[in-house]
Amino acid sequence: MEPPRVPRLKDVAAAANVSVSAASKILRGDQSRFGEDTCRRVAEAAKRLGWRRNLLVSGIQTGRTQTVGVMIPPYDSFWVNVLSGIHRRLAEADYLPITVWQGDLDHMPHFEADEQEGVRQINRLLDRRVDGLIMWPSFGLAYEDHLADLHEKNVPVVVIDHSSDNPFCDAVTTNETQATKAVAKHLLDLGHRRIACISTRESKSQTWALERRDAFENAVHQQPDAQCMSWRLNPIGSNGVEVARELLGSELRPSAVFAVTDHEAACVYEAAASLGLSIPADLSVVGFADLDFAVSMAPPLSTVRQRPLEIGAHAASMVLDRLNGPLAGEPLGCAKIDADLILRESTGPARR
Amino acid sequence: MEPPRVPRLKDVAAAANVSVSAASKILRGDQSRFGEDTCRRVAEAAKRLGWRRNLLVSGIQTGRTQTVGVMIPPYDSFWVNVLSGIHRRLAEADYLPITVWQGDLDHMPHFEADEQEGVRQINRLLDRRVDGLIMWPSFGLAYEDHLADLHEKNVPVVVIDHSSDNPFCDAVTTNETQATKAVAKHLLDLGHRRIACISTRESKSQTWALERRDAFENAVHQQPDAQCMSWRLNPIGSNGVEVARELLGSELRPSAVFAVTDHEAACVYEAAASLGLSIPADLSVVGFADLDFAVSMAPPLSTVRQRPLEIGAHAASMVLDRLNGPLAGEPLGCAKIDADLILRESTGPARR
């Protein structure tokens, strides 16, 4: 019925009474070769008609869409904040993230189980010619071979929270070493010498658990007269409380426990309660993650808070830098973002 | 250095030894004019080279990018789940949402304050030629005039959780009437006859508050011998506890309170505690929203849980339907999604 609703460049050119190519150049900012009056006329016509450059066209011409694919599920507030960081940083550069999600706040997706769906997701992004990709660890693992593909197609990929030795993508993770060192220092400063670390099952998608335990053990051993015992959750079943009870009931009961996650810390709380141990008088506990429930535990849990906004922002910066300039030819790397030890009421001086 | 990393259609055509236009037609599924063998050859070549149609090109040709702009901040778990619903529904139709965020889990953005930034956001989406738009209420309010623009450009817009009388967009909201009716029925069934409703300040960006209170009053008045008193928070300051204490200390103290939001319910809890009233023995309380803290209140709060996933999915369906088919010429509308009353321990039978 009506003529095209969205104004085209040629409409602007016609309105300003110049050729299309002149209008194109002027609107790109190449004013040098044109008269002042012409430039004004074109700019005004564009504004009056509400013309906007079609980025799809720029996309097919330059091969850049100013767009980054993001594959991160909104699993918990940590990841939501990572997304916020990504959005913020990309917006500054006038880029836009395109997110694919699966699952929701209650259900973590398992792409290992449904590889087809994951490939479909990646392709939805690639079909729109995203300039780069940011992924969460599970993807990074499940699609290692696809990553090689992307690398070859010159699409930079950044994986968050999973340092891999895979040579096809950059990574950004929490600085586990710095964070656990801070935990160890805090406990040692309080006088604790018999310290335990309770870890998860350390499956291969939880490289951070291993890393945390390792770094923590090392940090404790810096102190000559301190000892560190490590326990892991059962490989099958989730009976964290059982493991914690075993730990606390052992001959040489530790006076402090570092839990690799707040979840495990909660198990320690429960085990301590069932054994009549009071926190922090008999036992100091430190968690990791500062999950929602950490503040409202009794007593409030001292824990490590990561910096999801910063992590997201850094991941975004990495793909932008690979894309234009700074990191162009550089070897792939892994950025470590510091975390903060939040002291609450679950730690106290060691009894002597 | 090397030839283009991403395979072009002409590469596929060359590999299969056919013309570009033949390859194009065959890969679009127009097999009628071609031999079985040729079709197989082309399909195989495309697969081998990893060719994928460039959606940017389809976008400029058809005017459809299979993409929907979403302007919703990750303010709390409700909105995150709305986003999940949108993602899910769009993915089914092979569409992708492009989200613009501002603020994060802790900081709600105020676009009323910074209109420039909001316009920039909309333009970032429009420049990428999104087929439709889904917005949260604040946007809908702040940019009413821009909505007219979009309407004229034939870009369908759906606003969530804000029923407006503005004639340029569809809306989907929680069915406040059904939900509050359920609350009223529950309280009346328990024998309560003197019931209060405590609302927010009912600013103009909180149309839902007004709607809830209205619908609730109506529902209570269905019962001839029941009375309903309504209180609102102070227009300035946020002293909800004060208001609640006034309410509970009044001559004719209600035996049940419906709070328009869990936040107000929390105020009622605090006021009740300070007056020595026990819940639910002396006072029944029902909230609205089922915010994170509702379960862990003492006693656990009975509240209304909305269906964010369904709301998101429905919003997505609406833009898809406007785009292709079902809703094409239809008048704009407002879909109401039912909510569920979650009974916990904050309500009990009325004393007689």
Place this chain on the structure above:
DNA sequence: ACGGTCTGTTCAAGTAGTTTAGCAAGGCTG
């Protein structure tokens, strides 16, 4: 031998814009 069908080709134009090369008019210099 002739028309018809099947299978494929090439050509051209379209999408919305960018970019390179080049042309014409005018002023300035030698």
Place this chain on the structure above:
DNA sequence: CAGCCTTGCTAAACTACTTGAACAGACCGT
């Protein structure tokens, strides 16, 4: 007054792909 440069602009080719028209060779039946 020719030669040259600058200014101001345009034509045409390019991006990746779609679509329609026209056409050509092989094979079929009559």
